[in-house]
Amino acid sequence: MIPPGETIGILGGGQLGRMLAMAAAQLGYRCHVYAPEADSIAAEVCGGFTCAGWYDTDALARFARDCAVITYEFENVPVPPLAALSEVAVLPHPRALETAQDRLLEKRFAEELGGIPANYAAVDTSGDLHAAAHRIGTPGILKTRRDGYDGKGQWRIADPAAALALELPAKPLIYEALVDFSAEFSVILVRGGDGDVRFWDSPENVHKGGILSRSAVPASKHVAAQVPAARELARNAAEALDYVGVLTLEFFATARGPVFNEMAPRVHNSGHWTIEGAVTSQFENHVRAICGLPLGDTALAAKGVEMRNVIGDTVEDWPEILSDPANHLHLYGKAAARPGRKMGHVTRLSL
Ligand code: AMP
Numbered sequence: 001m002i003p004p005g006e007t008i009g010i011l012g013g014g015q016l017g018r019m020l021a022m023a024a025a026q027l028g029y030r031c032h033v034y035a036p037e038a039d040s041i042a043a044e045v046c047g048g049f050t051c052a053g054w055y056d057t058d059a060l061a062r063f064a065r066d067c068a069v070i071t072y073e074f075e076n077v078p079v080p081p082l083a084a085l086s087e088v089a090v091l092p093h094p095r096a097l098e099t100a101q102d103r104l105l106e107k108r109f110a111e112e113l114g115g116i117p118a119n120y121a122a123v124d125t126s127g128d129l130h131a132a133a134h135r136i137g138t139p140g141i142l143k144t145r146r147d148g149y150d151g152k153g154q155w156r157i158a159d160p161a162a163a164l165a166l167e168l169p170a171k172p173l174i175y176e177a178l179v180d181f182s183a184e185f186s187v188i189l190v191r192g193g194d195g196d197v198r199f200w201d202s203p204e205n206v207h208k209g210g211i212l213s214r215s216a217v218p219a220s221k222h223v224a225a226q227v228p229a230a231r232e233l234a235r236n237a238a239e240a241l242d243y244v245g246v247l248t249l250e251f252f253a254t255a256r257g258p259v260f261n262e263m264a265p266r267v268h269n270s271g272h273w274t275i276e277g278a279v280t281s282q283f284e285n286h287v288r289a290i291c292g293l294p295l296g297d298t299a300l301a302a303k304g305v306e307m308r309n310v311i312g313d314t315v316e317d318w319p320e321i322l323s324d325p326a327n328h329l330h331l332y333g334k335a336a337a338r339p340g341r342k343m344g345h346v347t348r349l350s351l
Helices: 015-026 055-065 080-085 093-100 101-110 126-136 162-167 226-238 282-291 313-321
Strands: 009-010 030-035 048-049 069-072 120-123 140-143 156-157 173-177 183-191 196-200 204-208 209-218 245-254 257-264 304-311 328-331 342-350
Touching: 009 173, 009 282, 015 030, 015 173, 030 055, 048 080, 055 080, 055 126, 069 282, 093 101, 101 173, 101 226, 126 140, 126 162, 126 173, 156 173, 156 226, 162 257, 173 304, 183 204, 183 226, 183 282, 196 226, 209 282, 226 245, 226 282, 313 328, 313 342
Parallel strands: 009 030, 009 069, 030 048
Antiparallel strands: 120 173, 140 156, 140 173, 183 196, 183 245, 204 209, 209 304, 245 257, 304 342, 328 342
16 A cells, blocks of 8 residues: 555646646645656646656656656556656556557457457558458548547548548558447446456546547436446456556447447546546546555435536636536646647536
């Protein structure tokens, strides 16, 4: 067990790290952020900050010497340099990062555990894409296997002619059938080092332009009926990875049951509602899990909860959002409100 007063290292300097550090501070921990960008919004709320590149193994080793345990809030942290952290436990184990960083490995992993992803094919050349579009059918989505987030690195392929016309980026890609879904939802769980697994209520999620716009619990009946099967896959994934911390799996609810979309080995945007809406938030339980503390209750703290992201220049609406006393506004302190950038979120409870 890592007792309060010790230092938790966080790889990545964004809003997830900021909210993790705030939960850690509540439990009496100090946090040290490691991030390549100087204007880290997580570092602003932390006692320690190392601003260095992901491949700077000397800086990583120095960072590790200040930490009792290290976690990550950014999914695309390169895994090989993490060997420089060998003296300190990195939780969740970086094997979860390795799997989740590559859409092809992630889908195969889910399939091995009994999950059903959309039909897919690896694509490296135009010939592969043409063959995939022919075999799987159109419409479909071409995605980069690595480094994609918030709908970035994705191309809709409407028909075979569009597949032929597309100039492919020189990166490993994956082609997926476009899933005919009625809703999207996620499974968010926390697993302790002793194997204790707890699930939060599954939120129903709405994405706009590939970016999460809204998460709400309880989910509709149709989604709720698919949650047990989705949870089973998530539990199997956590066990297969001997996972410690918060793990999120995203699904499409379809007429043939839950279709696995992707896995995030970290706290997740669709779990931000847990800060006010659950007895214990995803951030606090992640800290509890990686520090070996008993896990907190994941039950709902209200009849219903809705979280909406504050994206781009809608952040300027903050006075209006605050004018409703029922709104819980979280702003991440980002300087520039670029289009599509997550600037904050608003949570509302139905009591
Ligand atoms: P992703 O980055 O893969 O999570 O994709 C972001 C969002 O794009 C998803 O949450 C869906 O709304 C949409 N999307 C991604 N892949 C598919 C798919 N195969 N079929 C339908 N919609 C998709």
